[in-house]
Amino acid sequence: MAGGRIRAVLFDKDGTLFDFDATWGAWAKARIEAMAEDPAHAQAMAEAIGFDLEITEFDPHSAVIAGTVEEAATLLLPHLPGRELSGLVEELEEAAREVPLVAPVPLAELLGGLKARGLRLGICTNDAESTARAHAERAGVSQMFDAIIGYDSGHGAKPTPRPLLAFADGLGIDPSEVVMVGDSLHDMNAARAAGMIAVAVLSGPAGRAELEPAADAVLDHIGGLPDWLTQSGR
Incomplete structure (x- = not known):
């Protein structure tokens, strides 16, 4: 150099x-579980964004790690019938403002x-x-x-x-x-x-x-x- x-x-x-994981791991688990109808639904959403619910960590190759909120919402949307992308983005952005910062x-x-x-x-x-x-x-x-x-x-x-x-x-x-x-x-x-x-x-x-x-x-x-x-x- x-x-x-x-x-x-x-x-x-x-x-x-x-x-990253100290800040976003517990938050992601809580958001997924709040949106899920049951444990199987939660697991499907977690897999969609490359997140492990058990250890509350993202896979290093998860698309959402360096992606935008809209990209994360796009991955979740197929698992949330009846929801609109813009509304989901707004919901995630609002919730993200209160993430515990480490x-x-x-x-x-x-x-x-x-x-x-x-x-x-x-x-x-x-x-x-x-x-x-x-x-x-x-x-x-x-x-x-x-x-x-x-x-x-x-x-x-x-x-x-x-x-x-x-x-x-x-x-x-x-x-x-x-x-x-x-x-x-x-x-x-x-x-x-x-x-x-x-x-x-x-x-x-x-x-x-x-x-x-x-x-x-x-x-x-x-x-x-x-x-x-x-x-x-x-």
Whole structure:
């Protein structure tokens, strides 16, 4: 990886700022069971989204891990006759705003340290923008971010680079000066396509072997970012 100035850090949300299974496992189980008519119905919906009801974890290859709320709702809809996609999306988004948030490290301290370095910060998530803003607010860190971009913010969803480029353009920063931090291949591929530095974290379902070939660096979680920045002379 070539050296150069870093002026901004763009974070994925779920699996990155917040530990994926610790945050979404119990929530997904509760939502499925609330919508299900019986245990067999719950199991069918869980299988549709790649979720294990017994251990309350998503399969690493579940389509909803890096997908949008609409994609998750589309997978569930065949199991919910009489429901409309738009209504289901709205229901899931509303419920997601109240998910119990579990961060891998104290976020205010970490983000404050990055701001003290003079870095601009943002969130780019395949969740809805309103949900991302609600989560940042509940975590007490919304004021730390210069931009919060969701799949419905008008720039598309990852792995397209458009939302990442919108972040850089909005701040007047060259994409090569931005680190994209995420837990999925969607994040890494979007970063590559945008011309950004790709840093992966292991606080989501994907493992090191999957992420390493696509990333400039792989960290256990976002808590390792300050040391990585220092060691790479950024």
